[in-house]
Amino acid sequence: VTLIKRTAHDGVRMLSLANGVTNSITPALVSELNEVLSELENDSSCTGVVLTSESEKFFSIGFDLPSLFHQSPEGFLDFYRSFNRAALCLFTLPVPTLCAIPGHATAGGCILATMCDYRYIAEGRKFIGLNEIKLGVAVPYLADSALRLICGDRIATEMFYNGEFLDPAKAKEVGLVDAVLPSEELIPKALEKVASIGSYYSKAFRAIKANRIGVVRDLYANNRTHDEDTFLDLWFDEKARKGLAEAIKKF
């Protein structure tokens, strides 16, 4: 089974999430994401990455709550570590990365988008954001730090504290996305942008991107263990379980 469709456009690799309509994030999807990102990290012919989805309805709805809810602490910790490993690998990938968002990008879906250098979203009724506070769980530290880097404290804080989703216009206004495009232009413009930056000398780009991601990478390294403890503690918290159970009904 392939949950991530891969295509090559000259040096630019497009990764398209293909896990049904919602692209919910399962252990299998994360495992495949880690595999493909590790390959790309060491593929000198890769000059850039566009992350998108086959589904036009959901880029990704986030963690697959119905199945993850029933994981044991050991199983969920494995998943959480694997998810953050994939996120970090995407964040630090030494080529330009852009998330082309055709549909909703919520919770873990928004996190994946936040790990890319750029975000383009399709026009229309799409929602993007992190509603962890509404479910009663924590925001992963790496995602929190990356979104603060991109949007600044006031905007990130308002997003995390309220848990509201943003529509494309609002997401553009606050800097969460870089462009709002007609849906037929989403992929062409995304490929064009990444190809343009990817045309520069890869070794110079790698050095320049290392400066961009260094502070957040180091903060995360120092906080990883604490983050895992905090996230798991809340995930298995009795009251949070009720919020998760409610959310599962709408899945």
Add this chain to the structure above:
Amino acid sequence: VTLIKRTAHDGVRMLSLANGVTNSITPALVSELNEVLSELENDSSCTGVVLTSESEKFFSIGFDLPSLFHQSPEGFLDFYRSFNRAALCLFTLPVPTLCAIPGHATAGGCILATMCDYRYIAEGRKFIGLNEIKLGVAVPYLADSALRLICGDRIATEMFYNGEFLDPAKAKEVGLVDAVLPSEELIPKALEKVASIGSYYSKAFRAIKANRIGVVRDLYANNRTHDEDTFLDLWFDEKARKGLAEAIKKF
């Protein structure tokens, strides 16, 4: 004597500075602030805090220069440590906090406002800002770092280097306040905002806020001793004393 009036609005606690018209920051006020914040830190029924003032003229004019000017180095160091302890406790309080500013918030008054998650200010001729440079003293490190977090380097630098106060419209424009409201709406809207965020699961909020405040808290921990040395050195500096003496005349 109670210098801080406390009222409860369901889970939201309102702390209202009640130290005369100017709400100047005295050792007694700071001591009471530390006491009430320590209580709230450990009060599981508290879901949020609104900090405001009884006086509509001054939220707070800042340090009580006339009395603090005559403190011994030991006495002033005690006060300065106590003030920063209160500020840090407010900054890290694990519930949503909002400063509702009915009147001027200058120097130490602006610092207290900066320690909250949000700031709302009443319309009209109100001034907010840090004029330490004009007095010839230093800006406390914690306050400096928090304002840089909120407003970014260019705006914070301009405020610190020039020492000019901002009116509500300008404060909104640069991100120092989140809303400018008719004075009769100030408290209702403040309570509503904090109650809204406070309605989420407190343990999840605590985890999310920990991500927000971590970097500044750690920077301050590393710089606290140096900050105390610098602040005291300038406070008792001969030339700064002249600036303070001038400022005392206008108190």
Add this chain to the structure above:
Amino acid sequence: VTLIKRTAHDGVRMLSLANGVTNSITPALVSELNEVLSELENDSSCTGVVLTSESEKFFSIGFDLPSLFHQSPEGFLDFYRSFNRAALCLFTLPVPTLCAIPGHATAGGCILATMCDYRYIAEGRKFIGLNEIKLGVAVPYLADSALRLICGDRIATEMFYNGEFLDPAKAKEVGLVDAVLPSEELIPKALEKVASIGSYYSKAFRAIKANRIGVVRDLYANNRTHDEDTFLDLWFDEKARKGLAEAIKKF
């Protein structure tokens, strides 16, 4: 030979790059810059610095590629260290600093501007920015961190990844410069701004500026050796040499 013209305007010192039309950055220019900045650092009569250029065409075109291209690794490392020492000295100078930019400020020229507290640019067809990615070399870490501090991640990333120059209007829009002025007002306004801040107590200013520059100074200290390795590795890289050779043709 004097490559930097110095004039005094009361306490404000104006340093005017005078290395021909382009003000290319040579070992001799950097050496003189280090000398004059070291003097100013210890000159208690200096209340502020305006950095500008005699040439109205170029504030500075950046590194003097034609001569630096032929340096040995040892010679180039000496130059690179000396350049960063000057940049750091300018960044941390304990008086207010402003770069008054009469003409193009590209690559290393933009870096020098970024080391000042403020940047004013003359109206007209002037270009400012960092095109290192187009040449195939790295962006020095100190410059990268300072520009991120000033402009934030999204704007800095776009500048570094694309290597495009900005015109004055765009530079103002993104916060890279603080004012765009008719050329006859550039120096008077620059002197006025610095003199205004320089009129405050120098010891208080020094303490306040230390808060501004501390985080970047510490990041740079931790990354200096890695930065030197990275920059030299690329500078002498075979492919980067081709980019540099192309750029030299246009010098």
